Amino acid sequence: MFDKKKIKDVAQLAMIAVDDNDLSYFSSEISEFLKTIEQMDAINLSEINPLYHAPDMSLKGREDEVDIDAKNDGINCSPNHNGKYFIVPKVID
Amino acid sequence: MDIYNKSITELSDLLSKKVISSLEMTDYFIKRIKLFDSKLNSFITINEDEARKQAAFADSMIANKKNHLLTGIPIAHKDLFSTKGLLTSCGSKMLENYIPPYDATVVSKLNNLGMVNIGKTNMDEFAMGSSNESSYFGPVKNPWNLDRVPGGSSGGSASAVAARLTPIATGSDTGGSIRQPASFCGLTGLKPTYGSVSRYGMIAYASSLDQGGPIAKSAEDCAILYNEIKGFDKNDPTSNHEVKQNNIDLRLSKDEVKNITIGIPKKYFSEGLDQNISNVISDSIDVFKKMGFNFKEISLPNHSYTIPAYYIIASAEASSNLSRYDGVKFGHRCNDPKNLIDLYSRTRQEGFGKEVKKRIMIGAYALSSGYYDEYYMRALKIRRIIRDDFLSAFNEVDYIFAPTSPSTAFKIGEKTSNATDMYLSDIYTTPVNLAGLPALSIPVGYSDNLPVGMQIIGNDFTEDKILEIAHLFQKETDWHLHVPEAFSHE
Numbered sequence: 001m002f003d004k005k006k007i008k009d010v011a012q013l014a015m016i017a018v019d020d021n022d023l024s025y026f027s028s029e030i031s032e033f034l035k036t037i038e039q040m041d042a043i044n045l046s047e048i049n050p051l052y053h054a055p056d057m058s059l060k061g062r063e064d065e066v067d068i069d070a071k072n073d074g075i076n077c078s079p080n081h082n083g084k085y086f087i088v089p090k091v092i093d
Numbered sequence: 094m095d096i097y098n099k100s101i102t103e104l105s106d107l108l109s110k111k112v113i114s115s116l117e118m119t120d121y122f123i124k125r126i127k128l129f130d131s132k133l134n135s136f137i138t139i140n141e142d143e144a145r146k147q148a149a150f151a152d153s154m155i156a157n158k159k160n161h162l163l164t165g166i167p168i169a170h171k172d173l174f175s176t177k178g179l180l181t182s183c184g185s186k187m188l189e190n191y192i193p194p195y196d197a198t199v200v201s202k203l204n205n206l207g208m209v210n211i212g213k214t215n216m217d218e219f220a221m222g223s224s225n226e227s228s229y230f231g232p233v234k235n236p237w238n239l240d241r242v243p244g245g246s247s248g249g250s251a252s253a254v255a256a257r258l259t260p261i262a263t264g265s266d267t268g269g270s271i272r273q274p275a276s277f278c279g280l281t282g283l284k285p286t287y288g289s290v291s292r293y294g295m296i297a298y299a300s301s302l303d304q305g306g307p308i309a310k311s312a313e314d315c316a317i318l319y320n321e322i323k324g325f326d327k328n329d330p331t332s333n334h335e336v337k338q339n340n341i342d343l344r345l346s347k348d349e350v351k352n353i354t355i356g357i358p359k360k361y362f363s364e365g366l367d368q369n370i371s372n373v374i375s376d377s378i379d380v381f382k383k384m385g386f387n388f389k390e391i392s393l394p395n396h397s398y399t400i401p402a403y404y405i406i407a408s409a410e411a412s413s414n415l416s417r418y419d420g421v422k423f424g425h426r427c428n429d430p431k432n433l434i435d436l437y438s439r440t441r442q443e444g445f446g447k448e449v450k451k452r453i454m455i456g457a458y459a460l461s462s463g464y465y466d467e468y469y470m471r472a473l474k475i476r477r478i479i480r481d482d483f484l485s486a487f488n489e490v491d492y493i494f495a496p497t498s499p500s501t502a503f504k505i506g507e508k509t510s511n512a513t514d515m516y517l518s519d520i521y522t523t524p525v526n527l528a529g530l531p532a533l534s535i536p537v538g539y540s541d542n543l544p545v546g547m548q549i550i551g552n553d554f555t556e557d558k559i560l561e562i563a564h565l566f567q568k569e570t571d572w573h574l575h576v577p578e579a580f581s582h583e
Contacts, residue, residue, distance in 0.1 A: 014457040017442035037401035050473030054529030059330045073194030079426035
């Protein structure tokens, strides 16, 4: 059973604040979901390799090049910035 | 001029012969959006001013004979394709004010051809849903019956094309989000092979499953758009070099048909499928048989494990992808955060809807220490056997036919209180995403006056052939030309 304490732990892991109504809702929804996926236990997978991408492929890299225009445009998307840096609450007192 | 039901080729012909200008065509479809969309809620943004500028530019391309088949044709983009300078909300409060500084590769490719972006379509929040009911901007209605859902997550795109508010639209398909709404709305929708269409600028849900593609009236229209959006993109590390570069010409001959064998997975037609849908699909298979295709029963024995594996993998990837929404770099930020943790956690509480939060939490749990092997690793192993089942089947047959959805469009609100039931509506589409294969949903008839869709599934990079097979069927039938009555007038 996914009780309210466990939901609080997982919500903290997911970095999502939850109130009391949320706890009941997610407790019931996630418990139901975990019941649905119990059938995965019925199959023997000991000899099977995991498949991360289909078709199988290796990820490709590209040159690490600075794009000054994109950076400037990007910072303008921030809800709080000074044109050069993102502004966040004080981290160290 | 009665142009709402014309194909891309017909519209292009009207433009190149100067029977109508792109500006007039754009105004025509924007007028239809303004006339009809209050009933549907299929658009989040109408891009009227910029669309008219793009149309005027397209007209100059046509005048200078620098036009392509798609030049001047209006298109609507699902609201997860980044559009420079234009709201891209992903159906979420988190991004309700987000104006991207760049275009997605799909968008820039089509802009460069002179297509006209008439607006951004509604969708389930962060593409998580099968009914378009999880959008922050409200549910979308199905043009065939306004009490019913259009499917999801590309429900806005499907509803808009079905009501002929746009000639064509883009969608994205993580677990069926192009094919299931295409099926519910009587349309043709292509989910390409993973890696065929660039994901650059497509807001991520589950990166190993997401794939963009067209939602259109016909296989021919899908082929025209797919020809232009496919291809390797250096900006997408999962873009695949093997995608075919040739244009799809839809010239499958009747002699070739006699050499094609279609597989019918027995289990798909025996467990949980609405009997009326089964009958409609059987009738359409008879049409294919008369055309000369061969059929053979096949087995996809591990089909029943698909839904658990899909929802674990998709949720795990979502929990990772959506960690970027923290109130710092872009998107919503909560008021007066006390500290950094408060900023992150309250921003995410306020910015995400319930379904998104649930999937993030499921994903965080499945990836956490002690549960990783039990859930995530098992799901990845099941993914392997599901792909192997398909590859074994393709040793016996060339393509596979399957239902797109176990039901027709359900009522708005019918499944919102039963998530398991909602998830099961993806049972025939999610295996294709796990296996990375291409699949097309085409309309094949009706059940209780609601459209029924059927999938044509192919091996990797066989989009050309599955589109050709669908095109041959659409030359023999007219299901794809039907327009919902309430929208079949000017």
